[in-house]
Amino acid sequence: MYSVNYHRASSVADAAKQLKNGDAKLLSGGMTLIPAMKTRLAAPSDLVDVSRLKELQGVKVSGKTVTIGAATTHYDVSTDEKLKKACPALAHLASLIGDPAVRYKGTIGGSIANNDPAADYPAALLALGATIVTNKREIAAEKFFKGLFETALKEGEIITAVTFTAPAKAAYQKFRNPASRYAIVGVFVTKGKDGVRAAVTGAGEDGVFRSKEIEAALAKNFDASALDALKVSAKGLMGDLHASADYRANLIAVMAKRAVAAANA
Amino acid sequence: MSDVSLTVNGKRVSGSTEDRTLLVHFLREHLGLTGTHVGCDTSQCGACVVHVDGRAVKSCTMLAVQASGSTIVTIEGLANGAELHPVQAAFKEHHGLQCGFCTPGMIMAATDMIAHHPEGLDEATVRAELDGNICRCTGYHNIVKAILAASQAMSKGSKGRAKQAA
Amino acid sequence: MGIEGVGARVARKEDKRFITGGGRYVDDMVVPGMKHAVFVRSPHAHAQIKKIDVKKAQAMPGVVGVLTGKELKADGIGNLICGWMIHSKDGTPMKMGAWSPLAVDKVRYVGDAVVIVVADTKGQARDAAEAVEITYKELKAVVDATKAIQPGAPQIHGEAENNLIFDWELGDAKATDAAIKSAAHVTRMKIVNNRLVPNAMEPRAALGHYDKAEDHYTCWTTSQNPHLARLVMSAFYNVAPENKLRVIAPDVGGGFGSKIYIYPEEIVCLWASKKTGVPVKWVADRTESFLSDAHGRDHVSTVEMAFDKDNRITGLKVDTIANLGAYMSLFSSCVPTYLYATLLSGQYDIPAIHANVRTVYTNTAPVDAYRGAGRPEATYVLERMMETAARELGVSPAELRRRNFITSFPHQTPVIMNYDAGDYNTSLDAAMKAADYAGFTKRRADAAKQGKLRGIGMSCYIEACGLAPSAAVGSLGAGVGLWESAEVRVNAVGTIEVLTGSHSHGQGHETTFAQLVTQRFGVPIDSVSIVHGDTDKVQMGMGTYGSRSGAVGMSAIAKALDKVEAKAKKIAAHLLEADEGDIVIENGEVKVAGTDKSLPWLQVALASYTAHNLPAGMEPGLKETAFYDPSNFTFPAGCYICEVEIDPETGLTEIVQFVAADDFGNIINPMIVEGQVHGGIAQGVGQALLEGAYYDGNGQLLTASYMDYTMPRAADLPSFKISTSNTPCPGNPLGIKGCGEAGAIGSPPAVINAITDALGVVDIAMPASPATVWAAIRATKH
Structure with a gap:
């Protein structure tokens, strides 16, 4: 790791101020940033730690509206009783991230700000039609995720929460990379008042995306059988050591079917 | 450089260290608690797991200064005197x-x-x-x-x- | 056996320090004034070094020294060697290219060490390492051994034309060809054994300390054999003469072969310590380990197996290309030859065998022994062939094996080995029973109802442990003898220290070796200490690899115990005024048989040191030394059965049961033996299902961290059903065969046989990852 200056923010406003130092970066759970710094792939001059800010923590459920503070850990999301009632699919997703020690530290805000193409949360937020709340504005998930490791966040902008309306039905199915435990393919499906959404992570060359073909098939009939004839094209999908684009295309269909079955269960 | 204050295995400890020092290295090199190990660079092997404020986390993926103020239990602090956990x-x-x-x-x-x-x-x-x-x-x-x-x-x-x- | 003696499940003595954080590994060592080293490694697989500029790096904060290969050479440090000479079939010696501990004019793989940077902290050393400027001229690289021997491939060492190190053969080519020609059936396969990275959880490390006042070096290193390290560093690398070099291998966090060899880093740390005047510590990152630890396996074989009309094997012909990487590591040459081809008879009576082995340089990390070393490759060849042959011949895999089992011993194979004892039907029966083999058809049908593909596969392995005897291995090219030493010191108060040349890095020697002593004298196990891993304490020894610590290391202890016992009996006979032949030692007492006359053990010990009343002419003291050179290899064998269930939609394979029935001969501590089998199976299953080291065409290692190299995790494995039978080994005094490698040897073919059975395909590549299995399923549909 290169030398770095650490600051512990006392508030979101303080964090925003500290972020103006040099090439500063926000530090939340650090589960991605610190390994990247250790291998010297990331080299921020300053770190602004927001992980202890109470104002960024916790899950709130009010009616169908769910709000999760950006510094809420995966563990806390996965075990939150209110969330397990309102949107169990999201709690389940959080329980599949990394490993237990990683889930104790990693946060939802950190995960979506990083927008790793194989991360789990982006699929959920896209399928849930969630809104990402920052210290400056609110951004629809559709507009937030922009390709590999790219988001709509502007310099100095800090995610404070994500919020969404819990859908009637939802589920996430993940086929994990046997080595890294990231998603080779993860599919999050929802059926809510605005219809059906299906978002895919781990597979797209441009990162997380909504699958129009899955959504169209499920819009007519929200049942796994509606996807029996589905042929997912390998075009635009990643191919690597662990999975060819063809294999990923197959997994998208399989995971989508299983997600729908789980959502209906 | 920053000051780091921790409660480790029931004892209050403090020291000054580079901000880039990982918690695992602070434990091993500053406190001599070499029971916590480093087995990988990618936060996967878990040889470095310690309890920070009651949760088992990877001390290779946390800065010592980030942990300042926390209560830490390492493998050396798990037994109750001569009585094994x-x-x-x-x-x-x-x-x-x-x-x-x-x-x-x-x-x-x-x-x-x-x-x-x-x-x-x-x-x-x-x-x-x-x-x-x-x-x-x-x-x-x-x-x-x-x-x-x-x-x-x-x-x-x-x-x-x-x-x-x- | 007593509760602490031979055969008892004694909890390990060494555990206390490990479970309380008190283990002491190389990275835990601190020497006053110690500095930290980082190696600058080649980012290219093949390149000429045009220029090295260290000026900027030397000026960086905290930097103590930045040293290059030129300076190392100028100080007379020698090249690394391969310690086993193999001659090609045309009689020429193997073509060993030079391996400088720090590359001087050429780099040959990504990770080749070029410069060492020493600084106050590791962070500073890394900062400075980035400032070292090296100008390379890139050359074309080749990573695939079958391509490296093609004409026109990049030439890696001037010494080895077409990158061919040797072209070696074993067995009778003519007889084998004749058998194939006249066969009723011939099974043919191309068999690939995938490249693996050993991945001991403790990364390699070295701490070199030159003491100027004493003109003496100390090296703490992650080694399975510190004495061999000292010998080689002294005799070949000119670091220091043996009497001025102490090598300590303290607690070592796993080895699996990868810590047998003497690597560049420990040599360079010792030299750099003298050069810079400070103790120098280097600890590998995991990625550095992936790049620079010796890898394992990487064979491609073409195999023909001939059968007569009664399904008896009449001949086996194997043509193997083995990738040895960029340099010849210490034992690299014997792995694909004498540890491989000599085992190609397996458990079967095969009248004619011929193996041809070509070893090849490539622009990859050096390849050497990894758990099993040659024997897993041989077993994989044979047991995949047997499975395929059974399917082609339309007989059950068990029946084909039974028909060909060797049933009378000793048995001379056509490939050197003389099997001393074994009972292969017993292992096969035990495994089939434990696996409820008969019930498989129903389980398969049940799985099919759930949309799953279920398969079962078996593997009957044999291995040769306790590499021996020294004269024989010497005649085959070994540079060292393969005996072991032991010293048993009975202290004046009767406590006992055993100094052994074996090294424990997880095997539990501190317990099993002590059990042997407890058994012999009836003293409590707590009064026995096992000392190992330090050349200043222990006389010359050969270390731990090839499952030799039990069969060879403990035999040496037994021999020393014989001498101690004999002397103690003489003393006791003298003190008790009895006949030496009537003295027995049991339960901590030295007694005259059939009388009530006895002495406590400690009194005999004390008498030996007070020397007030010893038999005439006897030297004082009760301390004996023994060197044990085995008369033959040992031959553990067994049968493994794996049952898998495959999700055809994703290709995910679940191991639903894994059965092992091993014959290890006599067993000292069943609990520890079972642990060895569990770990071996996990590594074997890892090879079959999860692990693979991949280089791209430019020689970049694609699997250089746990993000891409799949280590077996708890959820990838089931609990194992294991059992042992015990045909004592007639070749050593304890009847031990060795158990360290069996799991890794026997399991890969069992897994792949099960998967190919489930899928109805002839072959599938290891690792059979979900993507690979899915692709195979898809191919069967098209």
């Missing part, structure tokens, strides 16, 4: 270790696992929850056995204590 005792009894390198992290992860499953553990849960700890020697067979035995012993112990209290 039930998880330590179970690892020995069931041959849950060979070379010993992953063992501290395994034991710290296992104690956390047991604490977070008051309902008890089964083999599938233990195996799933060990996802962040890699062992190359044991094939996990006896680690799983040891954790299940410790979990049982501890739940009996707590029930026993509850009975006494009643």
Whole structure:
């Protein structure tokens, strides 16, 4: 790791101020940033730690509206009783991230700000039609995720929460990379008042995306059988050591079917 | 450089260190607590697991300064004096270790696992929850056995204590 | 056996320090004034070094020294060597290219060490390492051994034309060809054994300390054999003469072969310590380990197996290309030859065998022994062939094996080995029973109802442990003898220290070796200490690899115990005024048989040191030394059965049961033996299902961290059903065969046989990852 200056923010406003130092970066759970710094792939001059800010923590459920503070850990999301009632699919997703020690530290805000193409949360937020709340504005998930490791966040902008309306039905199915435990393919499906959404992570060359073909098939009939004839094209999908684009295309269909079955269960 | 103050294994400690110092290196090099190990660079092997404020985390993926103010338990602080923690005792009894390198992290992860499953553990849960700890020697067979035995012993112990209290 | 003696499940003595954080590994060592080293490694697989500029790096904060290969050479440090000479079939010696501990004019793989940077902290050393400027001229690289021997391939060492190190053969080519020609059936396969990275959880490390006042070096290193390290560093690398070099291998976090060899880093740390005047510590990152630890396996074989009309094997012909990487590591040459081809008879009576082995340089990390070393490759060849042959011949895999089992011993194979004892039907029966083999058809049908593909596969392995005898291995090219030493010191108060040349890095020697002593004298196990891993304490020894510590290391202890026992009996006979032949030692007492006359053990020990009343002419003291050179290899064998269930939609394979029935001969501590089997199986299953080291065409290692190299995790494995039978080994005094590698040897073919059975395909590549299995399923549909 290169030398770095650490600051512990006392508030979101303080964090925003500290972020103006040099090439500063926000530090939340650090589960991605610190390994990247250790291998010297990331080299921020300053770190602004927001992980202890109470104002960024916790899950709130009010009616169908769910709000999760950006510094809420995966563990806390996965075990939150209110969330397990309102949107169990999201709690389940959080329980599949990394490993237990990683889930104790990693946060939802950190995960979506990083927008790793194989991360789990982006699929959920896209399928849930969630809104990402920052210290400056609110951004629809559709507009937030922009390709590999790219988001709509502007310099100095800090995610404070994500919020969404819990859908009637939802589920996430993940086929994990046997080595890294990231998603080779993860599919999050929802059926809510605005219809059906299906978002895919781990597979797209441009990162997380909504699958129009899955959504169209499920819009007519929200049942796994509606996807029996589905042929997912390998075009635009990643191919690597662990999975060819063809294999990923197959997994998208399989995971989508299983997600729908789980959502209906 | 920053000042770092921690409570480690019940003792208050402080020191000054570079901001880039990882918690694991602070424990090992500044405090001489070399039971916590480093086995990988990618936060996967779990040889470095310690408890920070009651949760089992990877001390190789946390800056020492980030942990400042926290309460930490390492493998050296787990036993109650000469009396082994039930998880330590179970690892020995069931041959849950060979070379010993992953063992501290395994034991710290296992104690956390047991604490977070008051309902008890089964083999599938233990195996799933060990996802962040890699062992190359044991094939996990006896680690799983040891954790299940410790979990049982501890739940009996707590029930026993509850009975006494009643 | 007693509760602490031979055969007892004694909990390990060494565990206490490991479970309380008190283990002491190389990275835990601190020497006053110690500085930290980082190696600058080649980012290219093949390149000429045009220029090295260290000026900027030397000026960086905290930097103590920045040293290059030129300076190392100028100080007379020698090249690394391969310690086993193999001659090609044309009689020429193997073509060993030079391996400088720091590359001087050429780099040959990504990770080749070029410069060492020493600084106050590791962070500073890394900062400075980035400032070292090296100008390379890139050359074309080749990573695939079958391509490296093609004409026109990049030439890696001037010494080895077409990158061919040797072209070696074993067995009778003519007889084998004749058998194939006249066969009723011939099974043919191309068999690939995938490249693996050993991945001991403790990364390699070295701490070199030159003491100027004493003109003496100390090296703490992650080694399976510190004495061999000292010998080689002294005799070949000119670091220091043996009497001025102490090598300590303290607690070592796993080895699996990868810590047998003497690597560049420990040599360079010792030299750099003298050069800079400070103790120098280097600890590998995991990625550095992936790049620079010796890898394992990487064979491609073409195999023909001939059968007569009664399904008896009449001949086996194997043509193997083995990738040895960029340099010849210490034992690299013997792995694909004498540890491989000599085992190609397996458990079967095969009248004619011929193996041809070509070893090849490539621009990849050096390849050497990894758990099993040659024997897993041989077993994989044979047991995949047997499975395929059974399917082609329409007989059950068990029946084909039974028909060909060797049943009378000793048995001379056509490939050197003389099997001393074994009972292969017993292992096969035990495994089939434990696996409920008969019930498989129903389980398969049940799985099919759930949409799953279920398969079963077996593997009957044999291995040769306790590499021996020294004269024989010497005649085959070994540079060292393969005996072991032991010293048993009975202290004046009767406590006992055993100094052994074996090294424990997880195997539990501190317990099993002590059990042997407890058994012999009836003293409590707590009064026995096992000392190992330090050349200043222990006389010359050969270390731990090839499952030799039990069969060879303990035999040496037994021999020393014989001498101690004999002397103790003489003393006791003298003190008790009895006949030496009537003295027995049991339960900590030295007694005259059939009488009530006895002495406590400690009194005999004390008498030996007070020397007030010893038999005439006897030297004082009770300390004996023994060197044991085995008369033959040992031959553990067994049968493994794996049952898998495959999700055809994703290709995910679940191991639903894994059975091992091993014959290890006599067993000292069943608990520890079982642990060895568990770990071996996990590594074997890892090879079959999860692990593979991949280089791209430019020689970049694609699997250089746990993000891409799949280590077996708890959820990837089931609990194992294991059992042992015990045909004692007639070749050593304890009847031990060795158990360290069996799991890794026997399991890969069992897994792949099960998967190919489930899928109805002839072959599938290891690792059979979900993507690979899915692709195979798809191919069967098209």
